[in-house]
Amino acid sequence: MTDFWIASGHHLCDRDAAGRLLPTPDLWRAFLARPELRPPPEACNAERALHASLLRDPLRAVSGASLAALADPDAAENWQVFLRFRDRVAAQPTLEAAWIDFFRGDVRGVPPLFLQMLTQLVCRAALDGVTDAYVLRAAECLFRPQRAAIHQGALLLADEETVDLRARDGDLGALGQLLTEAGAAPRAVELDVLASPDVAAYAARADAHDLALDIAQNRPGQHALARALERFIEHVLGERTAIRPAAVIEDPDWSWHVGLDTEATAIANDLWHGKDVAQARLARIVWLGVLDFAEASRVLPRAAGRPVYLALAMDTAQRLRLKPQNLLAGLPLLAAEAAS
Incomplete structure (x- = not known):
């Protein structure tokens, strides 16, 4: 068996002609089966009835009166959050388009768990067929x-x-x-x-x-991260790229960089602005990559023909939180094609 990330629920999605994911009622039932959404033992009958009705018809409209009937105001608020997330996803043609809509728009109030689940589904589709x-x-x-x-x-x-x-x-x-x-x-x-x-x-x-x-230098993991990012960028943005790991930023006059997390963004910005960066802080950068676009005509003039540096760093507690949405906002594209 070579299927992977089965727990993501990707097998509960349909695919369009481009291989992008279409949510089905069964995918929403998988969301509803999570412990965060299952009514607890002390839940009122109205909440149990709401959950049961959504299991039968996950996309059914839920009125404000139905939520107001719940005995626990916190439960009503939690259901409202889930239903807003569901409706925003359902309004888009694919899960990839929904992912773009969230991160180009407003993610305030969206539980990080839901965004993580959506990102995993999009990653799973991007890596379909990978055998490494x-x-x-x-x-x-x-x-x-x-x-x-x-x-x-x-x-x-x-x-x-x-x-x-x-x-x-x-x-x-x-x-x-x-x-x-x-x-x-x-x-x-x-x-x-x-x-x-x-x-x-x-x-x-x-x-x-x-x-x-x-992911140490010249280890398979260092190169694998570049391949994973290439696949994600092509699947979500429709942009073919070539990414190679780098030991250092070789161009003192580099024109563009994307920090793949908060720490890397701050460090790279300080370097770009010519600020002194302590060696201990520089040592937090765990991975550097150089990205080239296959289609130069889609790149902003300032970055055309120039490499784009990608940086990934850990924080002072040695935690690493890669944010793929930084690629969405940070790559120097004239007009990125939204997945649809």
Whole structure:
């Protein structure tokens, strides 16, 4: 079996001719089955009836009076938030178009969990047909926060939620210890580092998010992150690109950069403006890439024919939160084609 990220619900979507995702009632039923939306034991009969009616017809209209009938005002507000999210997604032709609409518009009030689920679905569609486990694992960074650690020459990324769960269970091992307690003495390794491109082996445990990825220079993970970003940009924006990892920013007069997270954006902006940046802060940059567009006519004149630098960094607590929406807002395109 080579299907991966089954828990995303991608198999509950239809596809259009371009391979973009069309939500079905069954996808919405999967949302409704999540613990965040299932009525708790103490829920009133009206909330139980609302949930049951949405399971039967996930796209049915829900009146304000129906929400006002709920005994718990917080529950009514939570349902209102979900229904707004559902309706905004349903108003778009594809999930990719909905993702663009959210991040080009206003995401205030949208639960981060819903945006993470939507991003994972879009990533899953972008990676359809990929047979390199390193690329698939690297793509997890686009929708799941990571912890970073340097260990015996490796620059390792591990899923933050998985690390936190193992920390609570006391099942850390050397890698987990490094990822949670700086300077702690190594014990037995419990978190595995991805060591093979075999997609079947990766798929068997993909939904566990329990494989660490080495993105040190010239390691497969470093190049895999570039491939994952290429696939995402082409699928969502319709732009073919070539991205290569870089050790440093080679052009002192570089014309364009995109920070892939808050930390990298701040560091790259300071460098671009000629400010002195402390070495300890520079060391937080864990990955650099150089992007070239296949179609130069679609690039802003200021950046035409010039490389676009991409930067990814960890914060002071060694957390890494890649924001693919920064590509949407930051790439120097004359007019990005929205997925539709």
